[in-house]
Amino acid sequence: MKKSIVLKCVFILILYHIVEEVNTLNLFGLDTLTIDLPQGTVRGSFDLFRTQRMFLGIPYATVTERFQVAGSPPTWNGTFTANQGNVMCNQYFSTLRQPIGQEDCLVLNIYTPPSRTNELYPVIVFIHGGGFYFGSNSKLIYNPQFLVRENVIVVTINYRLGAFGFLCLGIREAPGNVGLKDQLAALRWIQNNIAYFGGDPNSVTVFGESAGAVSINYFLLTNSTEGLFHRAIMDSGSVLMPQDFKYNPIESASTVATRLGYNTLDPNELLQIFRNSTASDIVEASYADQTNDAFSLYYFTPCVETAVANESESLITEEPTLIIKKPGLNVSVIIGFNDREGIYWAQHYNYQTVEQVRANFGSLIPNYLQFESDVNRTTFIDGAINIYFSNRTVIDGLIEYFSDSLVFYPSTVASESLTINSSRSLYNFYFDYDSFRNLNKFLTRLRFTPGACHADELFYLFQPAVYAALPATPNDAAIIATMTALWTSFAKTGIPSTSTTTWTPSNQQLEFLEIGNEIQMIPLPNQQRMEFWRETYEKYGRK
The missing domain is CATH 3.40.50.1820 (Alpha/Beta hydrolase fold, catalytic domain)
Known part of the structure; x- marks a missing residue:
């Protein structure tokens, strides 16, 4: 019985892939699938029933060095076939119990209505959740066909996760929060390029869930993001979510380093350990059993940046309990x-x-609380x-x-x-x-x-x-x-x-x-x- 179900699923996926390949063909004489960008030419496809155009896996930035702000997007000659909708950043796939993903993962998927109009479409940019340690913009999960049929463009983005996006050592080589800055790089790319796809750069709504909502809350509370978006939707998340902020990031990095075979709290030594370890080893060392502990995977999350090469690069300069009081955008x-x-x-x-x-109960107390005595703690x-x-x-x-x-x-x-x-x-x-x-x-x-x-x-x-x-x-x-x-x-x-x-x-x-x-x-x-x-x-x- 199980074998029959698996075979049927495989057949459906193969058929789905064949139909999508056919949908890249220009059957009606009007080519709306080829877009000329400053980076180069991209070619997308229609979905199964030609209800939306899809441009999948377009790189918006380049990872040039671990733990550093991403570089400019790549350029290419010829035509980039934008059909890779399931690129994933490094993370642990608990079902298969193995690391998956890649370091150069900064891509976005663009979904538009099937035809162009004289007017530009409003744009929704979705930032996925996952505690900053797992998740992606995968089309298998986040196919926005319901939203696109309401005549908007939807963009879903990847950003670096875990240590790759949030190793925070208080030194310029690993200042922290580069995963958040990946998201900002994606928003800048959208400002510069979405009009080529029929989108309005002056009507961008950011929409995030969980860690994605936390990210947006940070963006709302800093003026450095002004002009990158014009409305915001936050599902199930804010900067006060206790699991999504590290007050002692070096201790967390040291815990993972111990699993890699090292024992140190020195930021420069930790940097070398994480630089020289393979991506798979870092991901495996960051994964832990969650029996009676829902928070053991949140080793690398946003932090206060205490050392950056340029002050203008700083995004989080105060703890969430202080940031949330700011006026912002x-x-x-x-x-x-x-x-x-x-x-x-x-x-x-x-x-x-x-x-x-x-x-x-001590392990259940959120980190936005701080008790001056055991009596206060017991009272809570x-x-x-x-x-x-x-x-x-x-x-x-x-x-x-x-x-x-x-x-x-x-x-x-x-x-x-x-x-x-x-x-x-x-x-x-x-x-x-x-x-x-x-x-x-x-x-x-x-x-x-x-x-x-x-x-x-x-x-x-x-x-x-x-x-x-x-x-x-x-x-x-x-x-x-x-x-x-x-x-x-x-x-x-x-x-x-x-x-x-x-x-x-x-x-x-x-x-x-x-x-x-x-x-x-x-x-x-x-x-x-x-x-x-x-x-x-x-x-x-x-x-």
């Missing part, structure tokens, strides 16, 4: 999250009792245990705790900061729709747990290959239609709306568009729990 923003984000992290724990949770733990584990199963308590501490509260703080420091509109959403399309949840061991897991909303905006042959249910189709209309109307006008949905912007009191079986405006969800985090942060937050 004055652009309209969407910020939202899913009702049970914590499923993604809770799956890694097998605690059976509250006593086990209490005994190990007692409060959290009481709120999250008194009337729930252990696994449900973990789900709600991670939802709040990792996503809800950080996103709420980011939202409130924007309402204070920006005169532009802020729109909040709360996604609680549950169906078979909640792909990220179905990839966890908690797949039958009710609710929407971290990243589940993406699969109502993108069409993963696993769903390509499955017709959407009427309810799923309605959610897809609503979300794509809202996201693309925001990209076009800065106001997310449809003929049947009114999305009220937030002010000092946050209001959320609930996206689920009901589409309606609601107040801030879980207000009592959010008040717990607000009071905790006021007492124990990093200053």
